[in-house]
Amino acid sequence: MSSYMASLSSSFTNFRSASSWFEVYAAFSTLMIILRTAVNDIVPEKLRSSIARKLESFFFPTHKPNNLVSIRINQRWDGQHGEHNELYNAASKYLPTRISETYKALRLAKLNSHKGLMLAIDANQEVIDEFEGIRYTWTLDLGSDQNADSSKSDKDPAFVLNFNEKHRDTVMKRYIPHLLATCEAMDAADMSIKIFSMAHGYWNESELCHPATLDTLALDPELKRTIVDDLDRFLKRKEFYKKVGKPWKRGYLLYGPPGTGKSSLIAAIANYLKFNVYDLELDSITSNESLMLLMRSTTSRSIIVIEDIDCNKEVHVRRRQQEDFGDTDIESVQHDDAAPEIIKVDKFTLSALLNYMDGLWSGYGEERIIIFTTNHKDKIDPALLRPGRMDMHIHLSFLRAKAFRILASNYLDIPGDQPHPLFQEIEDLLDTTDVTPAVVAEQLIRSEDPDVALDGLFKFLQEIHNSGKSRDSAETLEI
Numbered sequence: 001m002s003s004y005m006a007s008l009s010s011s012f013t014n015f016r017s018a019s020s021w022f023e024v025y026a027a028f029s030t031l032m033i034i035l036r037t038a039v040n041d042i043v044p045e046k047l048r049s050s051i052a053r054k055l056e057s058f059f060f061p062t063h064k065p066n067n068l069v070s071i072r073i074n075q076r077w078d079g080q081h082g083e084h085n086e087l088y089n090a091a092s093k094y095l096p097t098r099i100s101e102t103y104k105a106l107r108l109a110k111l112n113s114h115k116g117l118m119l120a121i122d123a124n125q126e127v128i129d130e131f132e133g134i135r136y137t138w139t140l141d142l143g144s145d146q147n148a149d150s151s152k153s154d155k156d157p158a159f160v161l162n163f164n165e166k167h168r169d170t171v172m173k174r175y176i177p178h179l180l181a182t183c184e185a186m187d188a189a190d191m192s193i194k195i196f197s198m199a200h201g202y203w204n205e206s207e208l209c210h211p212a213t214l215d216t217l218a219l220d221p222e223l224k225r226t227i228v229d230d231l232d233r234f235l236k237r238k239e240f241y242k243k244v245g246k247p248w249k250r251g252y253l254l255y256g257p258p259g260t261g262k263s264s265l266i267a268a269i270a271n272y273l274k275f276n277v278y279d280l281e282l283d284s285i286t287s288n289e290s291l292m293l294l295m296r297s298t299t300s301r302s303i304i305v306i307e308d309i310d311c312n313k314e315v316h317v318r319r320r321q322q323e324d325f326g327d328t329d330i331e332s333v334q335h336d337d338a339a340p341e342i343i344k345v346d347k348f349t350l351s352a353l354l355n356y357m358d359g360l361w362s363g364y365g366e367e368r369i370i371i372f373t374t375n376h377k378d379k380i381d382p383a384l385l386r387p388g389r390m391d392m393h394i395h396l397s398f399l400r401a402k403a404f405r406i407l408a409s410n411y412l413d414i415p416g417d418q419p420h421p422l423f424q425e426i427e428d429l430l431d432t433t434d435v436t437p438a439v440v441a442e443q444l445i446r447s448e449d450p451d452v453a454l455d456g457l458f459k460f461l462q463e464i465h466n467s468g469k470s471r472d473s474a475e476t477l478e479i
């Protein structure tokens with residue numbers, strides 16, 4: 001080695017001639033070969049490749065080895081207004097389970113909408129996953145809106161999956177299916193029921209913590225049994241729906257005065273079936289396209305709820321339209337003391353909703369329940385009430401004697417077979433007075449002492465009764 005060094009240094013002193021250059025080159029190459037052999041012998045292979053990777057990422061931060069494949073899993077397919085990507089959701093559930101104990105950056109939260117701690121990967125943290133002995137590297141790209149580099153073409157957040165190109169087949173055939181299956185198993189193990197509300201055109205998930213159950217609801221026992229039987233029959237009949245060529249869906253219309261338990265019944269049905277709830281606010285929907293996108297992002301085993309359907313402007317508009325102008329795409333708005341003004345609307349149309357309910361889109365997904373609620377059934381567009389659209393019309397009305405005992409048992413722990421002495425008088429009053437379950441519940445909650453609470457309720461009902469209000473409607477069930 002020392003002789004090579006001597007030859008190298010002597011070549012440098014005579015560097016003027018071409019043959020001297022050649023000698024320098026030959027000596028340098030030989031020196032490098034000797035050095036490389038020495039390093040290979042002394043430094044272990046793992047350490048060498050780690051140093052090489054570090055040097056590479058230091059000098060070429062964006063350089064990727066050319067055998068590395070990147071898959072981008074965007075939050076939405078086809079840009080910001082595209083359909084929500086289920087694979088993105090799956091990755092956001094799956095990856096937090098793969099964060100190593102040596103993480104350096106993490107997103108952590110305790111949200112009101114969820115019971116446990118929320119964990120998510122941070123944009124600065126790589127997540128390494130291993131499957132069938134293969135290493136996969138995941139990163140989160142927040143998209144150019146949140147990214148300092150505004151020249152980026154990908155605006156939407158995305159998970160980026162990197163792996164060696166020789167594993168392309170494994171990724172598509174086994175790794176991605178494994179990821180989806182793991183998420184499905186996680187969902188099945190997670191007993192919590194979710195409620196999705198609308199936020200900027202897509203669904204925002206929270207846990208449904210509503211305690212209402214079919215047992216706690218004060219409903220006429222016969223009505224309750226009919227509802228439970230209908231739900232059970234619906235769940236069991238997948239093959240039947242297929243056989244008769246109908247989408248596996250069931251539509252309910254809940255109608256009745258405020259405070260009669262329409263929202264509570266929806267929560268009770270969700271808790272009974274263990275179905276997630278999608279709360280669709282029609283007023284926030286700006287076009288047929290966004291309605292379809294939202295509907296397409298709902299999952300199977302879910303309840304789609306449209307509350308106060310009679311208050312929705314579009315549904316009213318369509319009724320007036322039909323009366324005044326026939327079935328056109330024109331919206332007519334009658335201001336108080338002005339002539340009707342005709343404007344073109346850029347909102348969703350009722351026909352889009354109907355199309356989803358019983359048109360070609362209705363076959364999208366399985367086990368779907370659609371529930372409409374209203375305080376005024378007579379104000380609903382008749383098109384929505386047409387047979388086949390709402391399978392069951394459920395009238396929730398004032399509290400009557402038969403349902404009262406359920407409330408008394410819930411609020412005051414009075415067993416149904418040991419009636420309180422005031423029960424008979426209260427029940428007589430309830431059968432001739434129109435009060436909602438919400439109002440009676442409010443009376444019962446005033447004292448923990450059953451005697452005091454029931455005495456207060458009795459006096460309250462007597463007052464209403466004496467004021468001359470009388471019963472004007474009975475609970476009915478239309479199927």
Ligand SMILES: Nc1ncnc2c1ncn2[C@@H]1O[C@H](COP(=O)(O)OP(=O)(O)OP(=O)(O)O)[C@@H](O)[C@H]1O
Pocket residue numbers: 216217218219256257258259260261262263264265375407437438439441
């Ligand atoms: N049938 C019922 N059984 C038990 N509790 C009830 C019932 N109906 C109403 N309540 C009580 O009244 C409260 C209000 O009821 P809820 O919101 O379900 O009524 P609603 O018919 O949906 O009213 P709105 O039309 O104003 O939305 C509930 O939180 C519940 O405590």
